[in-house]
Amino acid sequence: MLQGKSFTNPSDSVNTVTExxxxxxxxxxxxxxxxxxxxxHGLTQSSERDDQVFDVLIVGGGATGxxxxxxxxxxxxxxxxxxxxxxxxxxSSRSTKLVHGGVRYLEKAFMEMDYEQYKLVVExxxxxxxxxxxxxxxxxxxxxxxxxxxxxxxxxxxxGAKAYDxxxxxxxxxxxxxxxxxxALEAFPMLKKDRLKGAIVYYDGAHNDSRMNVAISLTAIxxxxxxxxxxxxxxxxKKARVTxxxxxxxxxxxxxxxxxxxxxxxxxxTIRTKGIxxxxxxxxxxxxxxxxxxxxxxxxxxxxGVHIILPNYYSPRNMGLLDPSTSDGRVIFFLPWQGSxxxxxxxxxxxxxxxxxxxxxxxxxxxxxxxxYLSPEIxxxxxxxxxxxxxxxxxxxxxxxxxxxxLVRSHMINVSQxxxxxxxxxxxxxxxxxxxxxxxxxxxxxxLKPTGPCITEHLQLIGSNGWxxxxxxxxxxxxxxxxxxxxxxxxxxxDRAWAVASLAAQTGTRWPLFGLRLAPGYPxxxxxxxYACQREYACTxxxxxxxxxxxxxxxxxxxxxxxxxxxxxxxxxxxWDTDRRNKEIANATHFLTSMGLTIKDKxxxxxxxxxxxxxxxxxxxxxxxxxxHFLPSELxxxxxxxNTLDVDKDGSISQSDFGTAMAKxxxxxxxxxxxxxxxxxxxxxxxSVEFEEFLExxxxxxxxxxxxxxxxxxxxxxxxxxxxxxxxxxGV
Numbered sequence: 008m009l010q011g012k013s014f015t016n017p018s019d020s021v022n023t024v025t026e027x028x029x030x031x032x033x034x035x036x037x038x039x040x041x042x043x044x045x046x047x048h049g050l051t052q053s054s055e056r057d058d059q060v061f062d063v064l065i066v067g068g069g070a071t072g073x074x075x076x077x078x079x080x081x082x083x084x085x086x087x088x089x090x091x092x093x094x095x096x097x098x099s100s101r102s103t104k105l106v107h108g109g110v111r112y113l114e115k116a117f118m119e120m121d122y123e124q125y126k127l128v129v130e131x132x133x134x135x136x137x138x139x140x141x142x143x144x145x146x147x148x149x150x151x152x153x154x155x156x157x158x159x160x161x162x163x164x165x166x167g168a169k170a171y172d173x174x175x176x177x178x179x180x181x182x183x184x185x186x187x188x189x190x191a192l193e194a195f196p197m198l199k200k201d202r203l204k205g206a207i208v209y210y211d212g213a214h215n216d217s218r219m220n221v222a223i224s225l226t227a228i229x230x231x232x233x234x235x236x237x238x239x240x241x242x243x244x245k246k247a248r249v250t251x252x253x254x255x256x257x258x259x260x261x262x263x264x265x266x267x268x269x270x271x272x273x274x275x276x277t278i279r280t281k282g283i284x285x286x287x288x289x290x291x292x293x294x295x296x297x298x299x300x301x302x303x304x305x306x307x308x309x310x311x312g313v314h315i316i317l318p319n320y321y322s323p324r325n326m327g328l329l330d331p332s333t334s335d336g337r338v339i340f341f342l343p344w345q346g347s348x349x350x351x352x353x354x355x356x357x358x359x360x361x362x363x364x365x366x367x368x369x370x371x372x373x374x375x376x377x378x379x380y381l382s383p384e385i386x387x388x389x390x391x392x393x394x395x396x397x398x399x400x401x402x403x404x405x406x407x408x409x410x411x412x413x414l415v416r417s418h419m420i421n422v423s424q425x426x427x428x429x430x431x432x433x434x435x436x437x438x439x440x441x442x443x444x445x446x447x448x449x450x451x452x453x454x455l456k457p458t459g460p461c462i463t464e465h466l467q468l469i470g471s472n473g474w475x476x477x478x479x480x481x482x483x484x485x486x487x488x489x490x491x492x493x494x495x496x497x498x499x500x501x502d503r504a505w506a507v508a509s510l511a512a513q514t515g516t517r518w519p520l521f522g523l524r525l526a527p528g529y530p531x532x533x534x535x536x537x538y539a540c541q542r543e544y545a546c547t548x549x550x551x552x553x554x555x556x557x558x559x560x561x562x563x564x565x566x567x568x569x570x571x572x573x574x575x576x577x578x579x580x581x582x583w584d585t586d587r588r589n590k591e592i593a594n595a596t597h598f599l600t601s602m603g604l605t606i607k608d609k610x611x612x613x614x615x616x617x618x619x620x621x622x623x624x625x626x627x628x629x630x631x632x633x634x635x636h637f638l639p640s641e642l643x644x645x646x647x648x649x650n651t652l653d654v655d656k657d658g659s660i661s662q663s664d665f666g667t668a669m670a671k672x673x674x675x676x677x678x679x680x681x682x683x684x685x686x687x688x689x690x691x692x693x694x695s696v697e698f699e700e701f702l703e704x705x706x707x708x709x710x711x712x713x714x715x716x717x718x719x720x721x722x723x724x725x726x727x728x729x730x731x732x733x734x735x736x737x738g739v
Contacts, residue, residue: 040546043235044269047087048276060279061087061233062455063446064265066240066294067286068092069099070216070435073223073234074442074463075284080232081466082446083458087278088224088232089267091239092361093550095220098288099435100554101363101398103314103352104344106139106146106212106436108132110171110329111338117170127417129174134437135212136178141439142222142468144501146214148180149342151327152195153209154380156202161185164331168209183209195323196643197381208326213342216435217554218499221543222468229469237546241275242266243283243298245425255452258424262298271546282453284445285429289359289399298427306421307431308404309359313369314351315603316394316561320642321348321377321385333376341377346530347393347561350377354400362601363397370395370603384646393562395603403432420448428452439463470501482508487520495530506542510534525573526565531556536573540580548574548595553602563604570595645705648672649698659695668701 065075068090080086090096108131116124139146153168155161168183184207191206192198228234244264251257264279285294292305322328327342342349353369370392378387403419418433418441430445443461450457479497482488486508488496496504511521511534522532539545539555551573552559552566559566570592578588596604648671652664660668666681676684684704685696696704 039541039544040235040237040271043233043544044238044274046233047089047235047238047267047278060281061085062281063087063284063449063453064089064278064280064282065284065286066090066265067288067290068094068220068224068234068236069097069286069288070095070220070223070438071288071430071433071441071445072284072286073220073227074438075286075430075445076232076234077223077227077230077466078439078442078446078461078463079449080227080230081462082450082460084446084450084455086227086232087280088227088234089238089240089278090236091270093236093547093554094224094544095217095554096549097290097361098398098400099220100217100560101312101314101396102216102435103312103340104213104216104342104349105149105340106135106214108135108171108175108211108436110167110209110211111331113171113174114167117167123417130440131434131436132171132175133178134440136175137439137464138214138436139180139212141463141466142214142219142471142501144470144474144498145219145222145468146212148210149213149327150181150208150210150325151329151340151342152186152191153207153329153331154191154195154198155204155206158204161205161207164207168207171209180210180212183207194326195328197321197385198328199380199382212436213327213344214435215345215499215557217557219435219468221554222470222501225469225543226466234544236544236550237270239268239270240265240283240294240297241268243425243427244277251454255422256424257422257426257452260425262426281455282449283427284449285427286445288401291401291429291431293359295423295427295429298423298425306404306419306429308402309357310400310402311355311357311363311369311397312352312400313365313373313395313397314349315365315370315373315392317348317350317377317391318393319343319347321350321381321391328380330376330380333379339373339376345557345561352398357397357399359399362598363399364601365395365397365603369397392603393564394560396560396601401431401433418444420445422448422452426452470503473502478502478504486511486522487518488522489519489530492519492522492524492530492532496532496535500538507534507538510537510541525556525569526558526562529558529561529565531558533572533576536576537580540577545577546581548577548591549598551577552595553598559599559602563599563602566602567596567599567604645672645702646698649701659697660701661695665696665701669704672705 062084063075063079063086065072065079065086065088068088072088072090073094076086076088109128112124112131113128115121116128139148153164155164165183165185172179172182186194186206186208188203188205191203192200194208195206224234242265243262244266245260246263248257248259248261262280262283264277265283266275266277268275285291285298287294289307289309291307292303295306296303322341322343324343327340330339330341333339337354340349340351350373353372355369357363371389374387374389374392381387403417418437419431421429421431423429428445428449430441433441443463446461449455474497479490479493482493482496482504483490486493488508488511493504493508496507500507508521511532512523513521514523522534525531525533525536535556536545536551539551543555545551545555548570549559552570558569574588574592574595577583577591583591648668649660652660652668662681662685665685666676666678669676669681
């Protein structure tokens, strides 16, 4: 019987996880997905018992779909969800990462006297406040600067920002404020000084979108929902309607089930349900055609939004930037995210595909707009793009408009004659309100009997209960993790970070004691791959690199280099054979081409996954191995030292000046080591060192672990450094 039974992930009950819990329990990851399939198998077309039928079957595992699943199951409804790919595999992982009320829509509301836009902003601001409370480890407030180049715009934007604060009411974040020109340059030193009059700073939210999606999914599972990724609806089952013909516009047929297919095993079966909710985002019309036929009217206007990732020295660590007036009238964001800088976005009509690929034109447009407001001293280069992606926004179509930028990011609910309930449009910020409205409608249309009201406004997500901002310190003390790794685990998993850290392997070094990294310069560790397989339903290599970790969104090249090791871990954990392992690597490599990886770079690594020498790579390729976390103050200091020695102002310094520069920065090296370093970075063999090459060396000194000779030199030097202070306190 299904009634009273819930499928609960063994690590994801709603109880708080602490350091005192026994977290090293053995989980058979290969059975996790099968347990879900077995539950779905139990509900077949042949069963006529009412307690063997789901109240709702939700199709789509993005933000809206999993939000509906959580809302439904916490109201006591028997809930199932299937997703043909992975949680957040589409638009929900390819967002701008903002949790925002829509400051652009507020301007439109006042300028066009549009009350609908105004209501959209008010709702979004309310939901923004809820969003930041229910998952405090994944969502946070972020100050965003609006640089102003004309005096008259200062009061204009100041009034707009204050109106934004007022509308947020008690759900508001910190209040907006004005910065003088000098203070703006101090806060954002990369800004172009010319014509800058000052800046307005306002606050919005930001989050880790796919991790949020996974957290909502796991919370729904913990509350009794049956949730399965990599399961596709391939058919909708209907029968003659006995009651309610004509009511709510319903026809003479009703949906009673669906034929689903496991996309990994190929197995198909039938699920019986009282109603189906279509929450498939950009693929909404595809699902509607499955119900109503090929001539079903389209209700979604897909729009492509391209984003790029740049090294973190392009922005301050804790402040974003909004350019409200680009060359063609579009808005561009510039935000710190996951230790890097995210820039975007575009807005153009597109076709719906599974893995949309950003075009060079869109990437170059973003780079051009960035160059318009950054200091001329900063050369914005195509080679600095570490990753790029395109997300398809499922905008609700306005029949009178062909420009997607004019479409409101609102949502709509549509019910077909057979009873297929479609929720379309919307954005991440309002996913919860959309889910609440959708389940309210489902209860009405499907004649369901919930046991209680909607509670998601106050329901904290998995990982929130035992989390605090200082929890990472205990992780360092207990497991001997690097500070960056501990902070990352805390911010990505909440109180579940204890479970992840308990799976970490020993490093075999003096420090850190535990936590082998997947890629140099990034805080992801091998234990996260194990945890993703054991407790987060990761079934494929792409599930791990894109949605459980965010490595592919931060650096496509680094991800390519890490694929063999990640595949090796998953092969052992999930019981893959060699053919499956090779297929996963091939699929993941193909996926990375949609994340900015070029075709020529796909074959850059040997089959065994070993890294090439930096000297064997092109200059653009080599730069991918030298990304490090420079603070703006560090970058300014490096630039000052370099400019002092660049007496002829040709953008380069001599080999002897290079040694002087390193000494000024506290890096005393022998002549042999200096020559080795220059040989590694001077890829054009000019005999001099340009600023970008200078940064390559400093990156190696700081945290690069490539197999080049200079990195080995750096490793020897660092081995002699004093013991790190972040180990003090022990606990291990």
